[in-house]
Amino acid sequence: MNIGIFGGTFDPIHYGHLRAAEEITQNFLEKVIFVPTNITSNKEKVPSSPQERLEMIKIAINDHKKFTVSDIEIKRGGISYSYDTVIQFKKLYPDDDLYFIIGMDAYFDLKNWKNGELLFDMINFIVINRNNIRFNPENLIKLISFLPDGIKGKIDLDHKNKRFITSKNIYINFLKITKMDISSTIIRNNFKKNISNLYLLPKDVINYIINKKMYI
Numbered sequence: 249m250n251i252g253i254f255g256g257t258f259d260p261i262h263y264g265h266l267r268a269a270e271e272i273t274q275n276f277l278e279k280v281i282f283v284p285t286n287i288t289s290n291k292e293k294v295p296s297s298p299q300e301r302l303e304m305i306k307i308a309i310n311d312h313k314k315f316t317v318s319d320i321e322i323k324r325g326g327i328s329y330s331y332d333t334v335i336q337f338k339k340l341y342p343d344d345d346l347y348f349i350i351g352m353d354a355y356f357d358l359k360n361w362k363n364g365e366l367l368f369d370m371i372n373f374i375v376i377n378r379n380n381i382r383f384n385p386e387n388l389i390k391l392i393s394f395l396p397d398g399i400k401g402k403i404d405l406d407h408k409n410k411r412f413i414t415s416k417n418i419y420i421n422f423l424k425i426t427k428m429d430i431s432s433t434i435i436r437n438n439f440k441k442n443i444s445n446l447y448l449l450p451k452d453v454i455n456y457i458i459n460k461k462m463y464i
Contacts, residue, residue: 252280252374253337254349255321255330257432258301259294260457261308262449264430266315268376269349271425273314276374277347281337282309282317285328289362295436296462298322307452331363334371347372347421352379356394365396372419378427383410388422395420439463 252272258265261282269280284301288294294301302319309315320336321328330348337346348371355375358364381387385407392403392412402415412420430448438445440463445454457463 249279249341249344250277250347251341251344252277252347252349253283253333253371254280255283255285255328255333257288257294258282258284258305259296259432260301260304260435260449260453260462262430262432262435263447264378264428266308266450267428268378268425269315272349272374272376272423275423276421278314280315280349282315283321283333284317284319286321286325287327289327289329300460300462304453304456307456308450310452329362331361331367334367338370345372347374347419349374349376351375352377352381355391358394359396365398368396368399368414368418368420369416370418372421374421374423376423376425378425383422383424388412391422436463 252269254265254269256265265282269282273280282305284298284305285294286298299322302317302322305317309317321333324332324336334346334348348367350373352375361367377383385405388405388407388410392400395403399414404413406413410422414420435445435448437443438448439457
C-alpha cells in the first residue's frame, strides 16, 4: 500500500490541509496519516495542546475512509523531528511504500533539517505546491539546489512525471494542488476577534474550539 505521512502542528486543522490530502490520495496514495507534532523543531510556542490538536484532527477526518491520525510524535514526547518519526513508521509499516508529505516552504528548508540527508535513503517524498511555481524542466533543475549537498549529485530528473529519482530509487514527487488562501493563523485570529470561520474548517471542529474556549 502507498501511505502518506502528513506532519504539522494543525493548530487547527482546516480545509487547506484536508483538500491537500484529498488531492494527494487522488494522485498518489491509498492512505494519508496525519501526524500532529508534540513540540515543533523550531520550539515555536503553539497556542493549543498536543491532545487538543490530535482531537481536532480526529473530528475533521471522522468520515473519510482514506484518512487516519497518529499520536506517535505526541507519545514520543520532546521535540518532534521528522527523521525520528520516519524511523518509527518504517518499523510499523515494513511492507508498505511510505511517502513523506511536505510543502514547498519545508522543501526549501531541507538543508536545515535534523539528518535531512539521511531521509532521502529512507522514504519517498511528495512536495505539495499551492503557489505559482511551475514544474517545468528549468525549474526542476533549480529545485535540486535546495536538496542536502550529499544527494545533489545522485539525482536523476524524470520530467514526464515531475519528480526526482535518487540513486537509491527514492522518489521526490512534486504536485501542484488547489490554492486555498486559508491559514491556521488567520483562523485563530478570527476566533479572537469573534469573526466567523464557517467554511474555513469543518463545523464540528469549530464547535469543539468554541466549547473548549480555545484561541480567545
